[in-house]
Amino acid sequence: MNQKLGEFEEIVLLFVAAQHEAAYGLSVTKAIEDELGRSVTMSSVHTALYRLEEKGFVESKLGDAEGNRRGRRKRIFVITAQGKTALHEARDARMRVWDMIPDFVMKFV
């Protein structure tokens, strides 16, 4: 229950939620590369997904084999209720820190 959500895991989990019912290792990797402009290796995303699964934040099931996969199926990851709570908590924590920032600090960027 008290599982911590790591920084990178949080990003991965966000994309899993965003690509609802269609998130698998490569799609998340591509999304991180395209949307955030961060370069990540596929294996680190996979690892993060397995770890999220171990922590109970996502569930996986075998999906379709669409795409250039030579008929090999995808492992589709779906966020769990627990995962949603964890994301909320992470966002709340962030927002609390945002709130601590005095107004003038951010005004003159």
Next chain:
Amino acid sequence: MQEQWHDIDPPKRAEQFFEWYCNDWLVETIGGDLYERYIDNYSKYGRKKANRKYWFDVIRFINRHTLKRSKNSKFNNMSIFNNYVKVGFRNLVRNRAFTVINTLGLSVSMAVCLIIILLINDQLSYDKFQLNRDSIYRFTHSRAEGINLGMATIPHPLGAEAQKRFAGMTEVVNFHRLGGEVESNGKALDIFGLYASPNLFELFSYKLKSGDPKTALVEPYSIVLKAEIAEKFFKDEDPIGKEMKIGNRGTYKITGVLEKLPGKTHIRFDAFASESSTAALTEKGLDMWGLNNWQNGSQTWTYFKLQEGYGPEQLQVVLDEIAAEFYNEDSDMNPTFDIQAMSNITPGPLYGNQIGDGMPNFFVIGLSILAGLIMVCAAFNYTNLSAARAVTRTKEVGVRKVMGAKRGQLTFQFIIESILLSLFSLVLAVVFLRFLKPAFEGLQISSMLNWQLELTTTSYVQFVGFAIVLGIVTGLFPSLYLSSFNAINAMKGALSKKKLSGWALRKTLIVVQFMISIVLITSSVLVYKQIQYIVDKDYGYTKENIINIDLQGQDYATLKTELETLPFIENITASNIIPNTGVSNFTEAWRETKDESVDLNYLSVDENYLDILELDLVAGENFKKDAESLNRKSVLINEKALEAFGFQTPLDALGETLYIEEGDTLVANVIGVLKDFNYQFIFVGIEPLLIKFEPESYQYAQLKISGFDLTEEMVAIDKIWDEFDPKHELKAQTFQGQQDEFNKFFYDILYIVGLIAVLSISIAGMGLLGISAFAIQARMKEVSIRKVLGANVKSIIFMLSRSFIIMLSIALILGFSIAYLGNKVWLDMFAYRTNFGFDIFFFTALGLIGVAVATIGWQAIRATSTNPASTLRDD
């Protein structure tokens, strides 16, 4: 549009590798992702980059999620390993007797093996610093007649002739000996030099501390010194440009000093002198031992480099041509030339006329065999005792199997135990090594062959490796055997006693162990007997109260008058060699000039020789006092020579003329015939001997003294010598001492073989103790029942020891046969040899039976003296 990409393959190896390591439940999804990514990259960057990225991804995917788990290790590997070690250790502690017997045996024999490892390391370290070591070769030759031993030297012109005919041969370097005395601070010191070709430094990697390698050996009378020698003669001064007079070989200018050699080399030298000096010396009329002479094959060593692309086989063809062209049946020598790679010199086969001292291969092999033998004995103990102890482990094996242990795991467990024991023994062995090493280095052969046994980190790594391998080998049989039990039977204790004891194999091992001990003991007793025989043998002359002084080139007559002032000296004589020290001089002689010649050994002595050595004349008379010119025309011969010349009786020979080869022919009359006495190397019997009166070839003064307190006499002689020749140290020894020194080599062999024999018998004895204790333990109930039913002690002891007695008898018969056949080979080389004799066999057998009876009997008596009630109580 994406569908058409299906026929593009990612790197096959990467794919296979991925499928090999990735576990089954992830291989499909990750594989799919990988392929999708590959096709993306392929369309974006092309094949090459996509392939690289694919490889990279495959490798990055190796982690704890993806890796296959071995099916039978659901638990943590490390903790089960720890458990094995722990259980193994507890077992060793619990079975103390077993552990002590094994560690003692293993560590002692290991220590001997470690010495051999160090020795082999030392031998392999030769010439490692030579950069050209893999392309340097030398010529050797062998002759059909005489001793069939290869010679490291060749006729001098061969090198140049072969180079002319064979393009692949470059950097030909010739060496010749340059020996002599060099004076330094009023003392004369021997120098051991080599004349070398000017291109020496091109072929060999000797670095010069000072001097120019290109020109250092060009001018006649130039010399390059070894660093140690330069230090010895010149201390801190710069030796370059200084001069050095070497014996009668002229005065040399020092043109270079070598850096300290970075390692050992098979070439022994103190200094290199320019080869051009030899030509200059020949011009001066000095005999340079037949340089440029095809008939003299014992003065020149020739080394060269084979260019890449040329093999020694091609050169061999050229050598055979040369041999056929320059020699025929009638030549003084008719040699076969061979090529030897430098990497095969030390360690390498035995050669005559070596350029330095390296240990011949057979010696290393012989020592390794000895070490291997006792290692085998110790390993057998372990195998035997563990197999016998199996009974105590059956429950454990059963439980482990029930808990799901696979056979492979159990084998592994028991092998770990034996490795543990062997590593433990290694620690002890290294302690033993500390004592063994100095003893070994103290042997005469050790200093003769310049052994350097160094304990380096590498050698320790080798030791540990050796111990682990040994552990695996010794533990393999018991562990395979223990792990083979059926779980249920093992738990029930229903394994038949017969199967457990593995009798056939164990009996064989015990027989082999004792056989080895018997062979070793018999051999060392025989070596001892042979040495005693040599030492005690009556050689037909006396050695009592005689001191030999090495003249070291000084005038005998002068020394004699000086020494005669000493009151304790009864008589003085001179000679060119000391009998029975391995040195002989040959000559030939004829009765009539045209006759067949007779080969003879000769001695050069003066008129007191016969008196001092107490040699008897059969006929005729001795040399006369103060009649040098007459004596020079007279010779004595021994009875063997009498026969060889074909004289019927000693009296026939008297007054006859002999023509003796000696530069010019010496014509001399036989004035006396000596009773045969043995003067030669003990391998050889008595051969024809000629005794000449020839003051210029005297090498030793031999003094007959009256006193017994040697030290006092030696001090007095030393004092006279110091005044007489301040340059040289006195070199004097008793007659017996000088011969003992020569025989020391045999004592060395005795020590080695004897030590190994003692070790092997103790190891075998310990093994027997363990195994008999165990066997008797297993029959305790039987013994008790027999006792209850009224069997007497004697019959029980006989019953318990019967099988051992049979085994020992077999070992004795086999051992003696092998010992007899093996030892006959070397013993037959001696002309004077002791015989095997019944006594050797008798005492060896007696000793062995003693050991066996003591160990088995002790156990048997213990068994019979226990109260039957205490063993039968449980049932």
